[in-house]
C-alpha cells in the first residue's frame with residue numbers, strides 16, 4: 685500500500701521529529717483493551733508455547749515472578765488476535781505518517797510485568813533490529829495504567845537522532861535484560877504515564893526502558909510492536925518473517941554484521 689493517508693496533524697508529526705516519540709491517547713477502545721487482556725491471560729493460562737512463551741514451574745522460578753510471567757515473543761505468529769492488532773489499520777495510518785512511507789511489521793511482544801517484576805534497562809531498539817538505512821519505530825500499547833509505581837516506560841528525549849550506543853552491562857537486580865545505555869550527559873530520563881488504550885510511538889534510536897514494578901498488586905501489561913519502513917534495505921534476520929499490513933511476507937536482506945559495537949546480537953531485546 686502506498687503511504688498516502690494523513691492521520692497525524694502537522695503538530696504531531698513535528699513533535700515526533702523533534703522528540704523521537706509521540707503519545708496518542710485512547711487509540712484503542714476499552715473493549716479492545718479488554719479483548720487483548722483476556723486473550724493474553726488465556727494464553728498465559730494455557731502454559732508454554734514453544735518459542736513464544738516459556739514460563740517456568742513455581743519450583744524452578746525460585747521466587748522470580750518474571751519466570752512465571754515472562755514476556756511473550758512474537759505472539760502474532762501463533763495467535764490471531766495478536767496478529768490482528770499488530771496489523772491494525774489505525775496503527776498503519778499513524779506509522780505511514782511517521783515513516784513517510786509504507787510500514788512493515790517486524791515484531792510483537794506482550795509484557796505482563798506483574799507486581800514485583802524487574803524492569804528493562806535503558807536501551808535502543810535499533811541496536812537489536814539493526815535496520816539500515818533509517819531505524820525502526822515501536823508502538824507501545826498500554827493495556828493497564830502504566831506509571832512510575834508499576835514500572836511504566838521511560839524515555840530519554842534528545843537521543844532519538846543520535847547514533848546507536850554500545851551498551852554496558854545492566855544491574856541484574858533491577859533489569860531482566862543485560863544491556864544498559866547510560867543517559868548521555870545533559871539529557872534526562874522522562875517517565876511517560878499512560879492509560880489503557882494509549883499508544884506510545886518512538887523511534888529505534890530513542891533510549892528508553894523501565895524501572896521495576898514496585899507495587900504489590902498491579903500488573904503493567906503492554907502489547908509492544910516494532911515496525912520498519914518499506915525502503916529499509918537490511919535488518920537482523922531474527923525478526924523474519926517481516927509482514928506487510930495485508931499479512932503477506934516481505935523479504936529483506938540480512939544485516940549480518942556485528943553492528944557498530946562489534947557484537948553479534950541475535951535475539952530479542
Ligand SMILES: O=C(O)CCC(=O)C(=O)O
Pocket residue numbers: 795803804809822835836837892893894906908953
Ligand atoms: O515495556 C518495557 O518495560 C520495556 C519495553 C522495551 O523497552 C521495548 O520493547 O523495547
